[in-house]
Amino acid sequence: MRQLIPAEDDFTSRLRSPAVAARIGRWLGICFGLAFVTGVYSHFLQDTPTWLTLPSRPVNLYRWSQGLHVIAGTAAVPLLLVKLWTVYPKLFAKIPREKRALALHGLERLSIAVLVAGATFELATGLANSAQWYPWSFDFRSTHYAVGWITVGALLTHIAVKLPVIRAAFGSDVEAPQAADRPGMAATSTGLSRRGLLRVAWLAAGVAVLATAGSAVPLLRKVSVFGVRSGDGPQDFPVNHSALSVQVTRLAMDPSYRLKLVNGDVTHTLSRAQLLALPQTARTLPIACVEGWSASADWTGVRMRELLHLVGAPPAVDIVIRSLQPSGSYIVTDMPANFTAADDTLLALKVNGEDLSIDHGFPCRIIAPARPGVLQTKWVASIEVSA
């Protein structure tokens, strides 16, 4: 009688070998490492600890970093699928009877379960988020961040456990038999070789990147058939959240709009016409979204440090920016002193030669170098020096 649940030795393909798993694992590790480092950077930009100062140069730093974050995660999808296929027999490994062996076996299985759960969670939620799809009720940003730490922790643990097997795998040719190969493994392959399977994995990862990265890499725009953004939009660049979606249209279009600048007891209000009468600065800066897409635009507006000067504040000072938007997230954001002092941090009034459109933040919006799009506050209501 054939059993429904297979045993580890029922799998005979010689492709399912540590020789393959270690080589794919290396690139998976690189992808997850890149996604982790860039993810922590992005998290700290949005939630900066007091002891940390993040650079405002180069101006494209966040654009590159977050583009890399999403590209690394996307490339990891085919790699993870192939890797899980090669190690699938392990799921059916014999459970030892002896107590100590059983405990070790259990711990290893637990660490693998956490690693697989964490890795699939990070890739699935990250991809869904980049398409603004939220079929869940957990908070995306904080949960994706916490599980990122769990996943990388489980990955390091996994490397520690497997280190002898990994060393042996890299110490010999990929087609050579491995000490850790299953005894019943076929001597030859009727289809792909191990090297062939590796090439297929690299190819799939490459196609995955080409098919999506155009949202972040303008050169790839034409070939990225699955990019979440083509790069088009009102005034030649995309919108993340429209004025309508955060119910801000009426407030933003109100002719009696006044920007409020506050420094302790000193308050100053400015109409849009008065803002336009101040010295204007033009800069080319990217909007780089946490979702991985980015687009460069030509902004014109008033330097932040000149606005701060109007209320007697020094150029380098922590500030709080409030939006007119009555709903949505990031209504209030903090900007650290090194960003307010940067000579290209602007309160933008125009973009690409036109007045800001309502969806891009009319009457005025923040644009600063090396910051995530969610912190480039639109429909600015007030700028206040932190106490």
Added chain:
Amino acid sequence: MMRAAFLGAGLLLAAFGAYSLLRLGVGNLVWSLIWLIGGVIVNDALIAPVALGALALGSRSLPPWARGPVVAGAVVLGSVTLLAVPVLGRFGAKPDNPSLLDRSYGVGWLVLAAVVLVSVLAASLAARQRAMAGAPGDHG
């Protein structure tokens, strides 16, 4: 030594992550667990068995020279289709924001599928020729 360092760092990072996750509250944790465990189940009980079945079917019905190219095509098209599910379904599309998900993803998928299909056919035919030419006095 190196193993101990990896293990120590790994446990520390994972503990910090677990602590951060727990701090987000019970409701958040329950939803997170559904997705965490769901991912493992989808892979182990759905994707892996389907891939196994497809492989078994393929190795029985395909001539040897076509197996490599067909597997390559299936891995590329299958994995890229899977990661494109959020855009193919346009689940996050918003009527007030035409700049989001603004491509014809269905057409894009057909183009990708056509490119993969043509590549698989070309590679299979090339492999077949090599097999025919090499058959009498096989060197390889």
